[in-house]
Amino acid sequence: MIKNLQDIVTLHNGVKMPGFGLGVWQVQDGDEVVNSVKYALKAGYKAIDTAAVYKNEEGVGQAIKEAGVPREDLFITTKCWNADQGYESALAAFETSLEKLGLDYVDLYLIHWPVAGKYKDTWRAFEKLYKDGKVRAIGVSNFHQHHLEDLLADAEITPMVNQIELHPLLSQEPLREYCQSKNIKVEAWSPLGNGKLLDNPVLKEIGEKYNKTVAQVILRWDVQNDIITIPKSTKEHRIIENANIFDFELSPEDIQTINSLNKNERTGADPDNFNF
Numbered sequence: 001m002i003k004n005l006q007d008i009v010t011l012h013n014g015v016k017m018p019g020f021g022l023g024v025w026q027v028q029d030g031d032e033v034v035n036s037v038k039y040a041l042k043a044g045y046k047a048i049d050t051a052a053v054y055k056n057e058e059g060v061g062q063a064i065k066e067a068g069v070p071r072e073d074l075f076i077t078t079k080c081w082n083a084d085q086g087y088e089s090a091l092a093a094f095e096t097s098l099e100k101l102g103l104d105y106v107d108l109y110l111i112h113w114p115v116a117g118k119y120k121d122t123w124r125a126f127e128k129l130y131k132d133g134k135v136r137a138i139g140v141s142n143f144h145q146h147h148l149e150d151l152l153a154d155a156e157i158t159p160m161v162n163q164i165e166l167h168p169l170l171s172q173e174p175l176r177e178y179c180q181s182k183n184i185k186v187e188a189w190s191p192l193g194n195g196k197l198l199d200n201p202v203l204k205e206i207g208e209k210y211n212k213t214v215a216q217v218i219l220r221w222d223v224q225n226d227i228i229t230i231p232k233s234t235k236e237h238r239i240i241e242n243a244n245i246f247d248f249e250l251s252p253e254d255i256q257t258i259n260s261l262n263k264n265e266r267t268g269a270d271p272d273n274f275n276f
């Protein structure tokens, strides 16, 4: 379990990844994303999660430069969008992302969704990028167990991370167990259910016991379950609030109560049925 905002988890290739970071989906390029990333870096965050399709890689890169944090202290994730999947197109998409970010390398590059018939070719491109030293780690996102099994049947390198929708209403226990058995770290997207979980009465009641907000309770539940988490906010006070979870511990009973909220309920698309 990570003990503070800068604490790391070690991926199966030895690369150290912060267990907590800032997500920037639905954050406007320009001032909004530049400010969000700067607030996070000022608050001590080291990891930023973007994607080509978020169309804000340039702003993320600008914030990194302006904040003046040494590059080697940061952990930057971006993702290959569905339309760019395939061997040559994924290689080209990576170069575009790198240029927009203004970086020499990316820490973690993810296949954004398991596009049928394409993700194995995309993965070969990822393996090349990894071997060429352009990315420190490679992984996938939105992969069910069967997608991973299919990928692993031909892969030379096992993905280091699977970033999936994960929150108390979609706790993904079977997939988490499978990933653990393969040494693949699980990272939660929409940990706050894209903001929709924040008025959950059970979580509110737990929060009151610890004098913490619902967001803090959920993010602490992630940490205590060894789930890498990347909440998004554009507001400085919430970016600070979300990271202020290392001074309390949820009891085993409260962890169990939160586990029991699972309804396999998604806020986003099912990776077996997406049309983008």
Ligand SMILES: NC(=O)c1ccc[n+]([C@@H]2O[C@H](COP(=O)([O-])OP(=O)(O)OC[C@H]3O[C@@H](n4cnc5c(N)ncnc54)[C@H](OP(=O)(O)O)[C@@H]3O)[C@@H](O)[C@H]2O)c1
Pocket: 022, 023, 024, 025, 026, 049, 050, 112, 141, 142, 163, 164, 188, 189, 190, 191, 192, 193, 194, 195, 196, 198, 213, 215, 216, 230, 231, 232, 233, 234, 235, 238, 241, 242, 268
């Ligand atoms: N791989 C994928 O397919 C995928 C899909 C979705 C997301 N992601 C990644 O996961 C990250 C997080 O997911 P997400 O952006 O969907 O949502 P989230 O982190 O679950 O929730 C963000 C929402 O909650 C609000 N919020 C955040 N902290 C709060 C707080 N302390 N109190 C009250 N409201 C708060 C935010 O509003 P304000 O901004 O107004 O504070 C925003 O509306 C994304 O940004 C992205 O990096 C990946």
